[in-house]
Amino acid sequence: MDEEVAERQAEITRLLIYYTQAPFAGTSCVRGVLPVPGAGESTRIVTGDERTHVPDGLTVYEIPLRAGEEFLHVYDVAAVLRAVHTGPYTAASVRVGRVLGMPLVQVDPSVAETVRESPGDRAFTILRTLVHPFTETEPVPRLLGFLCREPDLLRLYVDTEDTHGVLAVDVRPSGALTALLAALPSLITEEGRVAAEEADPHASYAVDLTYW
Incomplete structure (x- = not known):
């Protein structure tokens, strides 16, 4: 072979x-x-x-x-x-x-x-890549959980060493996944993107990347 x-x-x-x-x-x-x-x-x-x-x-x-x-x-x-x-x-x-x-x-x-991937396929791509990145180091950010909120809206619950609490990061699986996954570690630390999360008890902060 x-x-x-x-x-x-x-x-x-x-x-x-x-x-x-x-x-x-x-x-x-x-x-x-x-x-x-x-x-x-x-x-x-x-x-x-x-x-x-x-x-x-x-x-x-x-x-x-x-x-x-x-x-x-x-x-x-x-x-x-x-x-x-x-x-x-x-x-x-x-x-x-x-x-x-x-x-x-x-x-x-x-x-x-x-054949094209379904939104569910693309959401799975995001989750699997975060859990099993193509590196030998600990995944960054660390995936703590997720919620499929709509067919094309996925909420990721993550944290890093630089964050104080859980971040709820909203993404659209239909977007440019490769670019999003590569930029995610830096995007979730940009102060202008991070807001307090009051509606979701599972996270302290929220980051909206649905239109990134």
Whole structure:
């Protein structure tokens, strides 16, 4: 397996572990993540009801790791997986055989080019990045909790060594996530943005980044 493909496969595995306990669509959970044999640029994801372990109740979806010339982001793979289980994309795949006793379905690569993350997917991106940043140091800011207030409004409860109390930070998952997450540590310390929070008993201060 190519090293870059192997790195993507490992990242996908780390993400999809979350969906072994919680359904990602209806009652469908992730029951396994398999590396594709040989040098293929795809991943295989096993899905089924959370109580199912027998091959006849599971399906293996082989999802391409590229959309055109670009590798898919790990969160895009999760969005594709959800799409082929719901809506108009369920027909954009074809059964090609069996593997380990389970039906093997190849997902049409065009699905990956058209599927977009839902607000819930993007909120999950924010939360997971704060909990597991791409560094070996302690996460800054530290995520103490969260509340999904509206489909596109997420409240983060955070603190840092420089803050005296819990900050409630409101963000919109539909915004520029990469820029927001990179700037968050400095934004929440800017005096002009921090205000006392009186309506929410879970925080001492509030920072509104919904229009940042």
